[in-house]
Each structure stands twice: as C-alpha cells, then as structure tokens.
Amino acid sequence: MQDSPIATDKKTEIEEAIVSGILSGRIKPGTRLGESQLATVFSVSRTRVREALMRLEARCIVQVSPRRGWYVIEPSAEEAMMVYGARRALESGMMRSLSALPPDGPAILEAHLDQERAAIASGDRQRLTYLMGDFHIRIAELSGNTVLVDILRDLTARTMLISLQYQSDFHARQSHEGHCAIAAALIAGDVAKAAALSIEHLDEVEAGLDLTVRPDPLADLRHSLSLPTSRSCSLQSAGTPFPTNQGD
Amino acid sequence: MQDSPIATDKKTEIEEAIVSGILSGRIKPGTRLGESQLATVFSVSRTRVREALMRLEARCIVQVSPRRGWYVIEPSAEEAMMVYGARRALESGMMRSLSALPPDGPAILEAHLDQERAAIASGDRQRLTYLMGDFHIRIAELSGNTVLVDILRDLTARTMLISLQYQSDFHARQSHEGHCAIAAALIAGDVAKAAALSIEHLDEVEAGLDLTVRPDPLADLRHSLSLPTSRSCSLQSAGTPFPTNQGD
DNA sequence: TAGGGCTGTCTTGCATACAAGAAATGAACG
DNA sequence: CGTTCATTTCTTGTATGCAAGACAGCCCTA
Structure with a gap:
C-alpha cells in the first residue's frame, strides 16, 4: 500500500x-x-x-x-540556477526561524538520517534519491509551516528534474554528510550555523551539476523529430x- | 494600460x-x-x-x-501566520543573497517609493494597496531570480486576502517607511540589515492584523446557508x- | 406552528464530440 | 536522388451535454 x-x-x-x-x-x-x-x-x-x-x-x-x-x-541551466538560488534563500531563512525545535524534532531528524544510511547501504538508488530531497521537506515540516512545506515540495520536484538532467554523478555520501551537519546544528540550536550549512550544502549540490554543457544540446531537434x-x-x-x- | x-x-x-x-x-x-x-x-x-x-x-x-x-x-488565522512566516523566511533569505544590486537597482527602488508616495498623497487606496505588495516583488526582481519572483507573487496575493480579512486599518505610512528603510539598507549594501528590517517589517504588518478574533466567526455557517x-x-x-x- | 419530506433549480463533475493545428508520410516531380 | 506538396494521422483546444449532488422552497402532517 x-x-x-x-x-x-x-x-x-x-x-x-x-x-x-x-x-x-x-x-x-x-x-x-x-x-x-x-x-x-x-x-x-x-x-x-x-x-x-x-x-x-x-x-x-x-x-x-x-x-x-x-x-x-x-529545466534550462538558468532555471536550474534560479531554483537553487530560491532554495538557498528559502531554506536558509527557514533555518534561522527554527529557533525552537518541536520536542520530537531531533528524533525525526535522526530517523530520517538513519533511513538515508540504510538506503546508501542497500544501494537502493531510487529510494535514496527520494530521501535526499525529502530531508529538506522534513525540516520544513519541523517548522510546522505547511505553506513553507508546499513551496519546498515543488522546488524539490524541480530540483529532482534538474539533477536528472545535469547531475553527472550523485555524491550520495557527501549529501548525506551535509544533512548530518545541518541536523546537528539544528539540534544544537545553532540556527545561524544551520543556515550557513544549508547554503553550503546547496552550493555543493549545485556545484556537482554540469551546467556549462547542455546535457542534450539537440533536445529541441529531437523533439521536432519526436524522439523522447x-x-x-x-x-x-x-x-x-x-x-x-x-x-x- | x-x-x-x-x-x-x-x-x-x-x-x-x-x-x-x-x-x-x-x-x-x-x-x-x-x-x-x-x-x-x-x-x-x-x-x-x-x-x-x-x-x-x-x-x-x-x-x-x-x-x-x-x-x-x-485564509484562516493559522494560514495567515504561516504565510507571513514563509514570507519572513523567504524575503530575509533573499535579502542576504542580494549582495550585488544591479546597476539600475537603486533607481528602480526609488521610482517605486515615489509611486508609493504619490499614491499616499492622492489617496488612491486601491493603487496603494497594489503598490505595497508590489514593493516586495520589485526586490525579488532585483535578484533576477524569476523563480523567487513567482513564489513571492503568489504569497503576495495570499497576503492581500489576509489583509482584506483581518486588517482592521491600513497603516500605509508605516509600511511605506518600512519599505524606505529596507531600500536604503539594500542600496547601502547592508544585506544583513535589510534582512533584519524585512523581518521587522513583516512582523509589523502581521501585528497590524487582528488574528485573535475571527472576522466572521459564522463564515462556515453562512456558507452552509449559502450566504456569500x-x-x-x-x-x-x-x-x-x-x-x-x-x-x- | 414546527418538523419532515418532496420537488425544482442551480451548481459543479465528468465524458464525449468535434475543430484546429502540427508533424509524419508518401507521392509526384525536377 | 533530393525537394516540394498534398494527405493522413495524431495531438491538443474548446464547446456541449448530461449526470450527480446540494440547496431552497413548498406542501403536508402532526
């Protein structure tokens, strides 16, 4: 189910x-x-x-x-950069507003990180992909702000499309470590650090993309030829x- | 036009x-x-x-x-608070990312503030309402990030609905002054100050609402009775x- | 008079039919 | 063999028709 x-x-x-x-x-x-x-x-x-x-x-x-x-x-390279820019602005601002974590916040974060570790270990890449994006949504949920959650959910979906189009290889471990650092800062109550780490983390992910070269420069042409x-x-x-x- | x-x-x-x-x-x-x-x-x-x-x-x-x-x-009171919360996170984060204003940025901001002043002077409330929301969109436009602009545009529309439902009286002058302060900080290149002022400004606007009392506690009932x-x-x-x- | 049920009216929900256009196909022609 | 043009097919765009449900108003009854 x-x-x-x-x-x-x-x-x-x-x-x-x-x-x-x-x-x-x-x-x-x-x-x-x-x-x-x-x-x-x-x-x-x-x-x-x-x-x-x-x-x-x-x-x-x-x-x-x-x-x-x-x-x-x-997504075009421009759009990709803008989505990451929007996420940096939104998520860092969100972190700073997270001065008071809900009581079960740490447990939720730890549980999620465990799931990430399990997915890495099992090599279930599809699940890992999903979890990597979901981490950020988990944090938004901690804020209790469903408006924020909805916005971030859409941005995450767009991020996924960007990754599929531009990400040469997926540094799962690096991302996971970024998530761990952010979670630690949040649990420690250091929101400024969490904000800085978020920006850093998103920068890293964005840097892992190859935006200089269009992944499929013939995309338009292919479309005209109706090849997927x-x-x-x-x-x-x-x-x-x-x-x-x-x-x- | x-x-x-x-x-x-x-x-x-x-x-x-x-x-x-x-x-x-x-x-x-x-x-x-x-x-x-x-x-x-x-x-x-x-x-x-x-x-x-x-x-x-x-x-x-x-x-x-x-x-x-x-x-x-x-919007319910909860949703209203969440929209303002999301805007605080988004806009403050956006301000911090605005380290480099485009060359015509100051001129654009000044022009907008002039329009606000003109609307206040002429008493054109509808236009003023529109301009007050539009200021924030102007800033997003300065970032050159259309993704940010789109998100903020929707939040602004929702903010407008919140204002119409909960705002007892509209402190146009106070809002205008807030905008002036934010613009000044941005032009001066002090993004941290601009971020802080943004949060403060949105707090002020939110504080101007009367969220403790439902404006129409019988709204649901009226709906069931099909009164608008x-x-x-x-x-x-x-x-x-x-x-x-x-x-x- | 108060309450309950029936009916008419108005609303959206959803499917279908057809129109308009784009692209692929194929034939005719140089 | 390559090009151009007509045709055919496939897609979305839009309108319309009918079904399902909610509500209002009314009548009937106790």
Whole structure:
C-alpha cells in the first residue's frame, strides 16, 4: 500500500502520481505525457487528465507545447540556477526561524538520517534519491509551516528534474554528510550555523551539476523529430507505460 | 494600460484577471466565482474557466466546495501566520543573497517609493494597496531570480486576502517607511540589515492584523446557508458582475 | 406552528464530440 | 536522388451535454 503513495482523494490522484514519479526519479525531464495515454492508464477521460496537467503546469512541473503534447519540464541551466538560488534563500531563512525545535524534532531528524544510511547501504538508488530531497521537506515540516512545506515540495520536484538532467554523478555520501551537519546544528540550536550549512550544502549540490554543457544540446531537434529525449522514456510504448507502483 | 494588467496570452487571461482583481483589492476573500458567470463575462465556455480556476486552486488562491461553487480563499488565522512566516523566511533569505544590486537597482527602488508616495498623497487606496505588495516583488526582481519572483507573487496575493480579512486599518505610512528603510539598507549594501528590517517589517504588518478574533466567526455557517460571506460580494447579481476594468 | 419530506433549480463533475493545428508520410516531380 | 506538396494521422483546444449532488422552497402532517 505504500507504493501508490498517499493515495489522496480522487481529485489529486493523477497529479500526485506524476509528482511521485518525478520525486523518485522514475519520470525524467522531457518525458512526454500524452493526455490519452494517461487517460487510459488511470481509466478516466481526458478531461480529468487535463485538469491534473494544468495544475502541474501552474507548479512549473510540466509544460504544454501547443497541439504537440505535454512534457515534463526540462529545466534550462538558468532555471536550474534560479531554483537553487530560491532554495538557498528559502531554506536558509527557514533555518534561522527554527529557533525552537518541536520536542520530537531531533528524533525525526535522526530517523530520517538513519533511513538515508540504510538506503546508501542497500544501494537502493531510487529510494535514496527520494530521501535526499525529502530531508529538506522534513525540516520544513519541523517548522510546522505547511505553506513553507508546499513551496519546498515543488522546488524539490524541480530540483529532482534538474539533477536528472545535469547531475553527472550523485555524491550520495557527501549529501548525506551535509544533512548530518545541518541536523546537528539544528539540534544544537545553532540556527545561524544551520543556515550557513544549508547554503553550503546547496552550493555543493549545485556545484556537482554540469551546467556549462547542455546535457542534450539537440533536445529541441529531437523533439521536432519526436524522439523522447535522449533515451527511451518507457512511457511511450511499454506494456505498463506508467509504472506508478514501482519502487518502494 | 495599467487596468487590464499585462493582458497576457489567451491562455492565462482569466487567471491573471482574477489575480489582478485580488492584488488590487477588488476581489475579496470569500467571493464566489461561479463558472457560468465567469464564462459569460469572458465570453468563453465553462471549460476554460474551469482550467483557470484549477490553476488558481493549485496556487492556493481559490477553493472549490464540491457541487457548491468556487470561492476565493478565506485564509484562516493559522494560514495567515504561516504565510507571513514563509514570507519572513523567504524575503530575509533573499535579502542576504542580494549582495550585488544591479546597476539600475537603486533607481528602480526609488521610482517605486515615489509611486508609493504619490499614491499616499492622492489617496488612491486601491493603487496603494497594489503598490505595497508590489514593493516586495520589485526586490525579488532585483535578484533576477524569476523563480523567487513567482513564489513571492503568489504569497503576495495570499497576503492581500489576509489583509482584506483581518486588517482592521491600513497603516500605509508605516509600511511605506518600512519599505524606505529596507531600500536604503539594500542600496547601502547592508544585506544583513535589510534582512533584519524585512523581518521587522513583516512582523509589523502581521501585528497590524487582528488574528485573535475571527472576522466572521459564522463564515462556515453562512456558507452552509449559502450566504456569500458577511456582506454582498457584488459578483452575484450586479449588472457588471466582474469589474475587471475597474480601478486605475 | 414546527418538523419532515418532496420537488425544482442551480451548481459543479465528468465524458464525449468535434475543430484546429502540427508533424509524419508518401507521392509526384525536377 | 533530393525537394516540394498534398494527405493522413495524431495531438491538443474548446464547446456541449448530461449526470450527480446540494440547496431552497413548498406542501403536508402532526
């Protein structure tokens, strides 16, 4: 039951399924999201699929090319830098506001870090990817501010797309250590240090990207040729085109 | 030209018109937004209206009550505090990242402050309301980070709804002075001071609200009775139900 | 008069049909 | 063989129709 994640109400089912796919790295930037295909997969009419896609478009997660199709956003280098910039501003500011951690805060952080360690040990990369992004959301949750959580959730989804597009290799251990340092500072109550570490951490992750070279300079051309992106997207023709139940 | 603002593409026309109405205070929290009415006003079918409303729902600006109707969000006191909290985190973090202002930054800030002064002098409250929120967006624009701008734009719209619902009286002069101080610190290059002033400024504005008393404790009840909110919303029966062209 | 149920009306929810456009295909032609 | 143009197919864009539900008003009853 933990596969079809949360399984919220009918209304946001499709939206959440797509976001979940992105968050766990199953759906890549540039993936085509055909209305009819999704309608078939979810056994609904195009109307509801469109509504979900519209909402995702408002969240800057998908994009429609008029009369051509819906595609998961392929963030440009500029957009990538801006997303990281926004996260630096938001998260550092958030840290500074976290002077009083809730009583169970340390335990929550420790539990999450344990999960990260377990994922590293087991080599479950999809889960690790998800956890790495989720750490920051965990912290936002500690603030008790759901507005902050929602904003950060969207930024995390976009970050995931950026990583998939520009990250040459994933320094899981380095990221994990960054998380540990931030958590330690927070638990120690040193919010200024936590803020500084957050900026540093995001800088590191951003530095791990290769933004100077476009990962797929022929992306536009490929689109005109209707080739998915660089590799197959598996949404196009596979028997189970939308593996929402994959992963943990 | 500043009335029907931007008048972007056909696709976001309805959405932007509603947001613009909120930003200038013409549309109040709790206002009912009937699909058919909007469809008539914009001379389109309900389909496109629904799409616009869905996008606005994703931005936490409107809300649908199943089979009853769409309403502009009436932020709860909790949500109000969280929005201000998010803005404090975001804006203070943003200030600290603004070490290098663009060359025309000071001029832009001064020009905006002049507009605020002019609006105060002329007593054009609608325009003043709009400008007060827009100041913060101006600063985000100085960062050159459109991601930040978009996030702050949505938060500003929500802030506007909060103000309309909870602000007993509008201390325009005090807010203006806060803006002046922030601008001065930014121009002087003292980002830490600008960050501190931002938090202070938002605290002041939040303190100006009356969050302890629900402005309309019977809101839910009224809804069940299908009375708009507390007063008439003018969208229901007026001849020109949706005055998008009103205001400056 | 107060309460309960029925019915009419108005709303959104959702599916479907068709229009409009883009891109791929293939044929004709130089 | 390469190019151009018509056609065919596939996609989204938009409107419309009908179903489902909520609410208001009314009548009926006790």
